Amino acid sequence: MSKLPLTALQGFVLAARTGNLSSAARQLHLTTSALSHQIRGLEERLGRRVFVRGPRGVDLTPDGTRLLDSVGPQFAAIEQALRYFNAPDPDVLTLSVMASVASSWLLPRLPQFAARHPRLQLNLQSSVALVDFDREAVDAAMRFGPGHWPGVRAEHLFDDWLIPIASPGLIARLGRPVLGRLSEWPLLRDPADVWPRWFRTFGGTPPARYVAHFDDTETLHCAAIEGMGVALGRLTMARPLVEAGQLVLLSTRRLRAEYAHYLVYPARSAAHPALLAFRDWLLDEARRYAQVQGQVPMRRRH
Template identity: 75%
Template sequence: MGRPPLIALQGFVIAARTGNLSLAAQQMHLTASALSHQIRGLEERLGRRVFIRGPRGVELTPEGVRLLESVGPSFESIDRAMQQFSAPHADVLTLSLMPSVASSWLLPRLPTFVALHPQLQLNLQSCVELVNFEREPVDAALRFGPGEWPGVHAEHLFDDWLTPIASPDLIARLGRPTLETLSDWPLLRDPENVWTKWFHTYGGKPPARYVAHFDDTETLHRAAIEGMGIALGRLTMARPLVDAGQLVLLSAHRLRAQFAHYLVYPPRSEKHPALLAFRAWLLDEAHRYTLAPALVAVRGKKRRSG
């Protein structure tokens, strides 16, 4: 059996990862029929099928799984090696963004940057997972976290703050709570249960039970909008909802969130012209944001509980 051409193996790897011959063909700048011909030739050389073709795409056969495990890492190594020699386009910036931060904080401000730099092209990728800068063609990312990620630069943008929020309908039904009566209201528990710290700092005690527990902030905010209860909302995400009249801030008191917002980028992006322009603008916008009255924490005296 002769050695199969590399283009056939490359097409196999991409098709295996995408699960779709048409998408794989587009990435390789081939027609779907041309790639299908390459895959058939590969299967003839191997004497066995590597894909099961269906109406919604392709699935690997057991032999295909074994082949992918054998040749896939080699193509990944080649991709990583080539990325070291490929200079980024000076006028193109690819950013990875958490959807919540993109929609609530960055996008409302982004038209200003576009107007200042009309020659630059922005490629925005929404993703909740951490970026692997060694494997992915991404120049930088906006992330909410501890600020300590190995092998990258992480520049602090701004802290986030937590404060009680509720829907106007809930307030219309039950009235407006005070610090003393807050624990008597229907409360929504956040992923880290910051309510415990809230009551420890500002007085009162946690309720005997929460109305519901949530494992992500966006769903927590949505439940508050629907009038399910009071949530400790993150101001970066909650402020646009307050401005839109969907939520109401119930207290001037704030708690600093455990994590903060950062601009993260690998060493290869340090001198990328588009990133330098975006970084300068972003740091200025972040500074303006931290000076906003809504983010000034009111330092209340700690009260005794009970």
């Protein structure tokens, strides 16, 4: 049997680790069809199937498991050895952040960071997916979540709060609602379905039905801006919209969100000079913002 190509073995290992040909292909900068062709060629050379292909990905066959047990540790050792030669640039920080948080909170503050650290370059990657720090060239991430992610350090930045919001147009049509009778208004259900907790806390009963359900907060806020109904908005994301006059806060009462905002990074980034500078600045900004959050009333910008 001729020598097996290393590229095919590398593709096999990545596909076995992820259970998904498309994900493995992206990491190798290949098309899914190209990687699939490599895997088929590998199976032809071995004379055995290594994967069972299904609608949700690929599963290892017993022969595939045996092959992964043999070659997987070798590729892991190579990756570990090459990390020494891929040390991060001390003046460059690659940060993953959700687009909604970047636009509403981080970007308005970044000019201050750039002025304070003119030598540092910040590369922003917008994503809602959790970062695989072992596989991706990302130094740190800003995430909204429970604060407990395996294998990484998570530093609390600030809490978020939920508060009823509506468009000026909706209020002009229907009048300003009475908080105890919010269920009589057209309500928009948020991704976490927090309205029942709101009514348990502040009184009233949830409506028999919602006008619409949304699986992400940004779209929920957009629907509220269009006058579709009243939403329980995330204060961090809603604040710029209120200050711009697109939304109105209907109450000073608010619920603490079950999740909070965190700076997340792996142990390998802990001593990265660019991250240390960004972390210090970010924690200062987060402390100031947490103080501002205590002052709920906001005025429209003129």
